[in-house]
Amino acid sequence: MTDKPFHHGNLRAVLLERAEAMLREDGLDGLSLRELARQAGVSHGAPRSHFVDRQALLDALIERGFTRLTNDVRRALSGHGSQRARLGRVAQAYVDFAIDDAALMDLMFLAKTTGLPPASRDAAAGLFQVLDEAMGPSDQPSQDPSSRVSFTLLFGATMQGIAALVSSHRITREQGDSLVDEAMDVLLESRLGTRAIAQ
Template identity: 75%
Template sequence: MTGQPFHHGNLRAVLLEQAEVMLREGGLDGLSLRELARQAGVSHGAPRSHFVDRQALLDALAERGFARLTEEVRVALRGRAPLRTRFGRVAQAYVGFAIDDAALMELMFAAKTSERPGPARDAAEGLFGVLDEAMGPADADDSAGSRDQFKLMFGATMQGIAALVASRRISRPQGEALVDEATDMLLESRLGARAVSRR
């Protein structure tokens, strides 16, 4: 991306795109504002006009990641389809994202579990809101928090499968097969029966 022309108004977007590339290629440790400026071909102080420090950059990356994953889940839910088909598409989209952007996914959920309120946490809630929509209408009385438990179990299971693929412990086709099996198991479990609407 170095040397690409950009307008002052879209410098923030350019920096975030370059930061994603750096994260994907070198992981979190190699990501600094100074190196980002060098890679983007701007002065070393330019990123600070948009990100007060490295943490602000990481939070912005997490927010962007959640927004993109949420949109991919929304796309997977488009059209009328049986519950199992809908959830299968959501699961494959979720795992595909987590494999292709493993470092970003790790960063996203580190930001989600942070004590700091902010846009990244809000964006994470947006993702889980879309997952909630996929589960259908909620029962009036969910005192045990079954829906929240199901979403956490879903996320943990899919991220676990993605981690196996990303670390090359299993192949991507094996991962996709595991996603299908895990989706069936989750929906057919006692938790799934309580949490997911069959209407």
């Protein structure tokens, strides 16, 4: 608990940061508005000025998570190098986030998109837009738009699967990094990869 006063306008950000930490430490079941208020050092009613209920808090965390992951992926994509190198960096950024923020990642992808508020849905769509951009220009004659969608979904599923193996201690982080590299070779050399990626 802290006696430090919050400046007007920053309580929401403070609450979300604390909620992320609680999610990381105690899991979804340990996250409540009352406990969040206690740990943030504010009155029990203070969080409700920003989150009308627990679901509103979870929705905000989902939006925040997708925004952060999208920013991580975008930074990884911004460097120079071959298409393979750029996609490899994107893959590693995705897996690193999914390992380091496993509970948040679970929350982000367990939520049904039909029940999410527009801001959270838009944040999720932004991630997949950047993953699509990672495949290069989409106007090549040899490319199949449906293959790009399938490749993006398979890419995400593969990287989340690797991250889950690391998070559950089935494999080491070093083994996970090696699997990311090997998975990229398999994906890019597949028929799907050939149809989806700008050559």
